[in-house]
Amino acid sequence: MWVSYSCHLRRLTFACVAVASVLSAPAADAQLASRPAAAVSAADGGDLEALISHAISVSPTIAAARHRVDAARARVGPAGARPDPKLMAGIQNQPLGREAPATFAHGVPTGGPDPMTMHVAGISQTIPYPGKLALRTQAAERDVEAATATLEDAQLGVIRDVRAAYYELAYLDQALAITEQSRGLLSNIIQVTESHYAVGSGTQQDILKARLAISQLAQSANALQEQRRAQVAALNALLDRTSDTPIDSVRIPQRVARAAVPDSAGQIRFASNLFGAAAADSPLPPLATLQAMASGNNAMLRAHEARIAAQTSRLALAERATKPDVDVSLQYGQRSGLTDMVSAIVSIPLPIQHRRAQDEDVAAARAELSALEAEHHETVNELGARVAKLYADIERQRTQLALDVKSILPQGRAALAAATASYQTSKTDILTLLDSQSSLFTYEISYYRALSDFAETLAELEDVVGKEVLP
Secondary structure, eight states: OHHHHHHHHHHHHHHHHHHHHHHHHHHHHHHHHHOGGGGEETTTTHHHHHHHHHHHHHOHHHHHHHHHHHHHHHTHHHHTSOOOOEEEEEEESOOSSOOOOOOEETTEEOSSSOTTOEEEEEEEEEEOOTTHHHHHHHHHHHHHHHHHHHHHHHHHHHHHHHHHHHHHHHHHHHHHHHHHHHHHHHHHHHHHHHHHHHTTSSOHHHHHHHHHHHHHHHHHHHHHHHHHHHHHHHHHHHTTOOTTOOOOOOOEEHHHHHHHSOSSGGGOOBSOSSTTOOBSSOSSOOHHHHHHHHHHHOHHHHHHHHHHHHHHHHHHHHHTTTSOOEEEEEEEEEETTSOOEEEEEEEOOOOTTTTTTHHHHHHHHHHHHHHHHHHHHHHHHHHHHHHHHHHHHHHHHHHHHHHIIIIIHHHHHHHHHHHHHHHHTTSSOHHHHHHHHHHHHHHHHHHHHHHHHHHHHHHHHHHHHTSOOOO
16 A cells, blocks of 8 residues: 555656646746747748748739839820821812813813812821820829829738738747647646546546646637638738648747837836836837828828829810810812812811810819819828827737736746646645636737737838838
């Protein structure tokens, strides 16, 4: 009996040491969590930049926008060109009936074919009213600027989407790694509960509770794996690759992670000592500066401004529609037996229907211009509000990460260590230990969720502003 009990005691001691060694890993991970650079790519996003370059080169959206720029450029020349001249050839004054043979009196024809019948060749040219061609050219050139700005917006959108998909994949990889660490910890807890049960200091219910916890963790792991599969497909779609093309484990770039939270907990500061104070030392420019940057750099705003300029030229062109274009023609006529003739003709249209035609065109052009200006004003307001929201989201995420590193993660690990020590000496039950382990798992997942959210929000802010915002 004594030998059997001693063996069980040694097994229990060994299992407790195993759990303690696993629990010491999160303590080491605390240093990693307090230094996000240790959990990010050592290449500082080099793989990400390569993916972005590839996505830009193969994106159908960018290709379509680029073709529209080419089309807009091709319309500039024709817009400023005069109408093509017209070549004329024909017969004038040809009688329809039969005529008597020609007779002459004193050398003057008195009968026969009409002496005015002649073969005619000529050319005509429409000369637009001064300024019309220049206005058409200006409108076409502004269309090129709008298409170019739309192309830039498409490129920024692809960059944003690739970064967001990449950062989401980085979160899922970290979550899966944490899940695997928790699985190992729960496996050792099961060994401890089985050892307790073997020596009579535990119950079978403890074993069942620990096994239930690991089964629930398996559900979480499966959900994360399926999310990763879907995220890989989404990123591959942006890269114009098949959905199942493998993508190795990815990490948040150091530049982004260090902007989210300092390398060590000792470097973290808060704006004040008040409860709920925000993290200090923001890497972002002031909100007003970001809004001004967005107003000056946002590609869609520049596209709107170019369309407004183009419509302004079209309005001016519509207002000149009642100014006449001049048709000039020159004709040469050849008559049989008589002297050849030359004719010159100038004609202009009479705008007698201007109230139903030209005036309505002017009203339509003016209304379209007003609509574009109203849409632009609304877009400016929405852009300012969007920048403010993204700025607030980033600062909130920074504060969450700072609290995670400064207090939540260390306290969660300390609580798990204390629960483990108490469980080893039978001073607490299995539920307390499992709850501490589950809480730490949640805290660690939440940390990487916030880090990924920060990176994704930063990518969206840079898309809206139109340039990088980190120093």
